[in-house]
Amino acid sequence: MPSFISNFKQRLRLPRMFFRRPTRAEQIHGGPPLEFERPIPPLQWRGITVVVVLIALAATVGWELYARALGYGPTLDGNDDLWAMARRKVEPESIVVIGDSRAFYDVDLDEIEKGLGKRPIQLASGGMCGFPVLEDLANDQSFHGTIICSVVPRLLFAPPGTPPFERGEKAVKRFHSQTPAQRMSEYLAIFLQEHIAFLKPDDLSLEALLSQLPIPNRPGALVPPRLPPYFQTIDRERRARMWEKCADPNGALARKIQQIWIPLFTLPPPPTYIPKEMFFAGMNQAIEQRFHDIVAAVERIRSRGGKIVFVRFPRTGELQKIEDRDTPREKTWDPLLKMTGAPGIYYSDFPELSGFDCPEWSHLSAGDSVEFTRRLVPRLRAALQL
Amino acid sequence: MLFNSLTFVVFFVVVVTLYWGISNWTARKNLLVVASYIFYGAWNPPFAALLFGTTAMDFWLGRQMGRVQDRQSRRHWLVASVCMNLSMLGFFKYGNFLLQNFQWALARVGIVYQPPHLDILLPVGISFYTFHSLSYTLDIYRGVLQPTRSLRDFVLAVSFFPQLVAGPIVRAGDFLPQLVHPPRLKTNQFLWGLALMTLGLFEKIVLADTLLSGSADRVFGYPGPLVALDSWAGVLAFAGQIFCDFAGYSLTAIGAALTLGFHLKDNFRFPYAAIGFSDFWRRWHISLSTFLRDYLYIPLGGNQVAPLRAAANLVIVMFLGGLWHGAAWTFVVWGLLHGSYLVIERVVRVFFEQKPWAGRLPVRLLAGFATYVAVCIAWVFFRASDFTIASRMLTGMFGGHPNGDAILATRELLQIGIVTAGLISVHWAMRDDAFETTVMKLPAWAVTTIWSVMAVGIIFTQGSSNAFIYFQF
Numbered sequence: 001m002p003s004f005i006s007n008f009k010q011r012l013r014l015p016r017m018f019f020r021r022p023t024r025a026e027q028i029h030g031g032p033p034l035e036f037e038r039p040i041p042p043l044q045w046r047g048i049t050v051v052v053v054l055i056a057l058a059a060t061v062g063w064e065l066y067a068r069a070l071g072y073g074p075t076l077d078g079n080d081d082l083w084a085m086a087r088r089k090v091e092p093e094s095i096v097v098i099g100d101s102r103a104f105y106d107v108d109l110d111e112i113e114k115g116l117g118k119r120p121i122q123l124a125s126g127g128m129c130g131f132p133v134l135e136d137l138a139n140d141q142s143f144h145g146t147i148i149c150s151v152v153p154r155l156l157f158a159p160p161g162t163p164p165f166e167r168g169e170k171a172v173k174r175f176h177s178q179t180p181a182q183r184m185s186e187y188l189a190i191f192l193q194e195h196i197a198f199l200k201p202d203d204l205s206l207e208a209l210l211s212q213l214p215i216p217n218r219p220g221a222l223v224p225p226r227l228p229p230y231f232q233t234i235d236r237e238r239r240a241r242m243w244e245k246c247a248d249p250n251g252a253l254a255r256k257i258q259q260i261w262i263p264l265f266t267l268p269p270p271p272t273y274i275p276k277e278m279f280f281a282g283m284n285q286a287i288e289q290r291f292h293d294i295v296a297a298v299e300r301i302r303s304r305g306g307k308i309v310f311v312r313f314p315r316t317g318e319l320q321k322i323e324d325r326d327t328p329r330e331k332t333w334d335p336l337l338k339m340t341g342a343p344g345i346y347y348s349d350f351p352e353l354s355g356f357d358c359p360e361w362s363h364l365s366a367g368d369s370v371e372f373t374r375r376l377v378p379r380l381r382a383a384l385q386l
Numbered sequence: 387m388l389f390n391s392l393t394f395v396v397f398f399v400v401v402v403t404l405y406w407g408i409s410n411w412t413a414r415k416n417l418l419v420v421a422s423y424i425f426y427g428a429w430n431p432p433f434a435a436l437l438f439g440t441t442a443m444d445f446w447l448g449r450q451m452g453r454v455q456d457r458q459s460r461r462h463w464l465v466a467s468v469c470m471n472l473s474m475l476g477f478f479k480y481g482n483f484l485l486q487n488f489q490w491a492l493a494r495v496g497i498v499y500q501p502p503h504l505d506i507l508l509p510v511g512i513s514f515y516t517f518h519s520l521s522y523t524l525d526i527y528r529g530v531l532q533p534t535r536s537l538r539d540f541v542l543a544v545s546f547f548p549q550l551v552a553g554p555i556v557r558a559g560d561f562l563p564q565l566v567h568p569p570r571l572k573t574n575q576f577l578w579g580l581a582l583m584t585l586g587l588f589e590k591i592v593l594a595d596t597l598l599s600g601s602a603d604r605v606f607g608y609p610g611p612l613v614a615l616d617s618w619a620g621v622l623a624f625a626g627q628i629f630c631d632f633a634g635y636s637l638t639a640i641g642a643a644l645t646l647g648f649h650l651k652d653n654f655r656f657p658y659a660a661i662g663f664s665d666f667w668r669r670w671h672i673s674l675s676t677f678l679r680d681y682l683y684i685p686l687g688g689n690q691v692a693p694l695r696a697a698a699n700l701v702i703v704m705f706l707g708g709l710w711h712g713a714a715w716t717f718v719v720w721g722l723l724h725g726s727y728l729v730i731e732r733v734v735r736v737f738f739e740q741k742p743w744a745g746r747l748p749v750r751l752l753a754g755f756a757t758y759v760a761v762c763i764a765w766v767f768f769r770a771s772d773f774t775i776a777s778r779m780l781t782g783m784f785g786g787h788p789n790g791d792a793i794l795a796t797r798e799l800l801q802i803g804i805v806t807a808g809l810i811s812v813h814w815a816m817r818d819d820a821f822e823t824t825v826m827k828l829p830a831w832a833v834t835t836i837w838s839v840m841a842v843g844i845i846f847t848q849g850s851s852n853a854f855i856y857f858q859f
Contacts, residue, residue: 037649038640038644038649038650038822039820039822039823040572040574040575040578040822041578041822041823041825041826042574042826043574043825043826043830043833044830045573045574045577045578045581046573046574046577047830048577048830048833048834048837049577049580051834051838052834052837052838052841055834055838055841055842056838056841056842056845059838059842059845059846060842060845063846179387179428179429179430180427180428180429180431181387181388181391181393181394181428181429182391182393184387184392184393184396184428185387185391185392185393188392188393188396189392192392199848200848201848204846204848205596205846205847205848206592206596206843206846206847206848207596207600207847210797210801211797213797215795215796215797215800216796217795217796218792218796220792221792221793221794221795221796222791222792222793223793223794223795271609271610271791272610272789272790272791273609273610273611273790273791274610
């Protein structure tokens with residue numbers, strides 16, 4: 001009778017399959033034909049494939065017709081690859097627009113070209129902190145052009161790790177690390193997006209559709225506020241124009257977006273896992289640091305003969321009140337100009353730039369953006385001493 | 387290029403059309419070599435030269451090994467191959483990690499040393515193609531493979547684009563024989579390959595990227611403590627994500643190879659229905675576990691040694707398996723955890739395996755559940771970027787943060803719950819069958835419906851070409 005120990009040893013053998021020696025089939029090598037063949041389920045694959053293709057085609061066409069019936073049209077997706085494509089066009093003396101969605105919507109490239117003599121390159125993006133882009137241009141030793149930088153304090157001073165900062169960081173990273181395959185995919189995607197209306201990741205992707213389900217969240221859950229739906233068209237130069245459907249301030253879409261801006265632009269409560277004092281001290285330090293980093297970046301660009309002008313674009317309604325309350329001009333805009341010594345254009349300082357109505361409180365309609373830029377150009381010329 | 391990118395769609399259509407359009411077998415193989423290098427070079431063209439360099443070196447070393455008979459000389463050539471491959475892997479993948487640990491060790495004895503940060507770009511898929519290539523010289527040394535005379539065939543075996551960057555790890559001995567005779571175009575095989583590709587891409591684009599990855603990223607990226615529900619939801623989301631991501635890639639690779647007439651073995655076999663950890667490793671990343679078994683565990687003595695030594699061998703294998711996944715101690719802990727699980731399982735089996743109730747369904751279900759939970763706990767170390775995060779996650783999972791934050795939306799919790807339940811149910815339903823057997827049992831209309839839903843799901847998802855997780859390894 002085997003002892004307990006020998007029995008134990010025998011049974012302590014490690015898992016059989018994991019440790020077994022390879023079978024002959026696994027040792028097949030050059031010469032004899034392969035014995036391993038994947039089984040193919042014996043079904044009518046030809047017929048199945050035809051039906052699958054027909055169903056997929058029908059669903060795609062149906063979805064496209066539905067999207068067009070809702071008013072959507074083909075337009076480009078303002079993703080990082082499109083941004084990288086624009087960034088590649090930056091030449092040493094280019095005029096570059098950077099910052100957030102206000103510069104993205106409110107700057108008309110044609111008007112800038114007419115007024116400043118050069119076609120600008122649009123590098124601003126929705127919800128983007130312009131600092132990573134500014135720093136990237138400052139680090140680009142060949143760049144000594146002109147920068148038009150939009151200032152929305154909540155975004156420009158967003159600390160590292162926050163979504164606005166990461167948006168800028170990701171775009172810059174994409175530009176520096178974009179592979180040939182990604183470039184190729186972007187060209188193919190542009191072709192599709194210019195012809196297919198339902199390619200709207202903000203509204204019509206599976207993820208967007210799921211996020212629109214009216215499911216209430218747990219009380220106290222720290223769920224990020226919703227982002228606004230699609231309300232712009234974008235072309236190959238990244239010129240964004242407000243969708244006409246949104247241009248009516250009393251329209252449903254504009255009103256919906258207005259209500260989305262309120263939580264997005266309201267300062268969130270401090271996190272629960274850090275003492276409040278420590279959190280606010282950290283935030284103040286981060287903002288202080290950002291001022292210094294911007295000054296350093298501006299100095300580097302200027303030392304090479306480059307220029308920069310900061311611009312505050314119009315905003316209206318409740319959003320204007322929130323911004324003025326949380327990020328007052330005297331604590332953001334004024335010290336920024338003072339510390340950098342750079343010129344700035346604050347829209348409300350100039351009668352011709354004031355009085356524009358932002359349908360959804362944050363951006364100008366496509367038509368107004370052209371008129372606003374036309375009026376902005378002389379101010380830009382003066383500020384940049386052109 | 388990524389399988390889930392538009393570039394790949396165009397590339398694949400062109401390659402498949404040309405491949406089946408050419409009648410000459412040599413020309414077809416040349417086409418596949420060129421296509422594979424374009425596929426790889428589309429990430430970073432200079433790294434294609436590195437891939438060719440290591441491949442050519444192993445080809446030459448294999449030939450040298452084949453020419454000599456005595457064991458000592460063969461061993462020298464093998465050592466040269468292993469050193470060449472592992473030093474390449476070590477430099478690109480572990481260079482900075484080794485320097486950091488060297489710095490840490492010196493600091494422990496009071497020496498301050500500031501190593502230079504090596505700005506090394508990791509060649510994509512280097513861990514995979516190194517193993518593809520290494521299997522060739524190892525098998526020649528073991529005497530189970532003859533060196534091939536064709537450099538082109540060996541280059542194709544290592545670089546064959548479906549399996550090049552993220553597996554399955556296809557051994558040269560499994561692939562080279564398939565290059566002897568030209569495959570014939572078989573309609574059913576071709577279409578089944580397309581169906582597998584659809585399923586693989588559905589797992590990646592719809593399940594992993596759309597329904598799970600966002601929640602996993604938010605939970606593991608959250609800097610504060612989380613309540614148990616959100617902690618577990620994040621871990622379950624990652625467990626589902628990594629399976630769908632990696633198994634999805636493997637399935638797409640298998641399908642793509644099949645459309646070209648090549649047969650790659652399964653890399654996953656319903657791992658979340660595993661009962662026990664040895665069973666798990668027979669089902670998860672099979673090509674890696676068998677590679678480690680044949681080339682590491684057995685040479686170490688396997689289970690033909692004293693029990694303690696066998697257990698140590700097992701832990702060593704899993705330690706290195708963990709390190710293979712990434713240059714970080716968190717991966718090492720993940721591997722060691724699995725090594726410990728395997729050893730504990732064997733000890734537990736000694737006492738319980740022969741019990742009459744051991745094979746009953748409720749016991750098997752309970753054992754399966756325990757396996758899944760333990761695997762999920764190990765995933766925490768795999769996903770967390772450092773031990774602080776891992777520790778915070780584990781504390782949260784076991785109720786250590788009753789006042790922590792809740793950050794997931796109800797919709798996200800539902801998504802995770804539904805996908806996890808669906809995944810586990812499917813795995814349990816199919817655990818004892820081959821995937822093909824299950825499909826065979828379905829009526830044609832059901833297969834058509836499932837395939838259509840997946841295809842439409844992919845189109846409607848409008849994915850953004852997120853990289854596969856295993857590319858980083």
